[in-house]
Amino acid sequence: MGEVIDLSGDGGVLKTIVQRGKSNAIGPTESLTVVDVHYEGVLAESGKVFDTTHEDNSVFTFELGAGTVIKSWDLALRTMKVGEVAKITCKPEYAYGSAGSPPEIPPDATLIFEVELVACRPRKGATIGSVSDEKARLEELKRQRETAAALKDDEKKKREEAKAAAAARVQAKLDAKKNLGKGRGKGK
Numbered sequence: 298m299g300e301v302i303d304l305s306g307d308g309g310v311l312k313t314i315v316q317r318g319k320s321n322a323i324g325p326t327e328s329l330t331v332v333d334v335h336y337e338g339v340l341a342e343s344g345k346v347f348d349t350t351h352e353d354n355s356v357f358t359f360e361l362g363a364g365t366v367i368k369s370w371d372l373a374l375r376t377m378k379v380g381e382v383a384k385i386t387c388k389p390e391y392a393y394g395s396a397g398s399p400p401e402i403p404p405d406a407t408l409i410f411e412v413e414l415v416a417c418r419p420r421k422g423a424t425i426g427s428v429s430d431e432k433a434r435l436e437e438l439k440r441q442r443e444t445a446a447a448l449k450d451d452e453k454k455k456r457e458e459a460k461a462a463a464a465a466r467v468q469a470k471l472d473a474k475k476n477l478g479k480g481r482g483k484g485k
Contacts, residue, residue: 304376310369311386315411318378325375325417330361332374333415341386341407347399360420367392370412377414385410 299314318324325332333356337349350357359365361374369387377383386409398404 302376304372305369305391309388309391310372312373312376313384313386314381315384316380316382316413318380318414322378322380323417324378324414325361328419329417330363331358331420332361332417333358334374335413335415336410338408338410340402341409347401347408356415369408370410373412374414377412379414379416382411382413385412 302312302314304310304312323329335350335356337346337351339346359370361371367387369385369391372391373383373385386407388407389405392406392408393399393402394404398406402408
């Protein structure tokens with residue numbers, strides 16, 4: 298087995314590479330967030346298998362970062378390449394914890410998963426190009442909103458300056474009328 302890598306920084310998620318993917322293999326990215334995996338989960342304390350895709354040779358598919366899997370999987374799968382097999386050891390706070398634990402798994406159990414990353418791809422309805430296009434479109438919308446907000450602020454500033462100038466003119470006329478009235482009264 299390979300070296301143990303602490304993915305969480307606190308010993309909560311440990312990864313050991315069992316089999317490396319090919320050198321040119323791809324891994325999950327911002328545009329390739331849907332992954333297919335084979336896995337087997339065991340209780341660290343007893344070694345009892347509690348879940349596996351190997352019995353029926355099925356593939357488990359999910360989207361990274363969507364909150365549909367335990368935290369340790371989101372962390373670990375992001376570091377893998379297609380074809381890689383890794384042993385992921387996760388403490389309860391990175392697994393099911395006290396809430397949402399399946400009945401066969403004690404809430405305080407440390408779990409060990411052997412996971413193989415079979416494939417990664419864009420989410421449904423997206424292609425790599427369309428993800429990039431969508432990102433570019435959202436960036437352009439953000440720029441347009443920022444430009445519109447800046448123009449709106451400039452217009453508001455100009456209106457306020459115009460109001461202040463108009464108020465100053467009105468005040469100047471009022472002051473001039475007061476001064477005219479005083480001058481006329483003295484002359485009579």
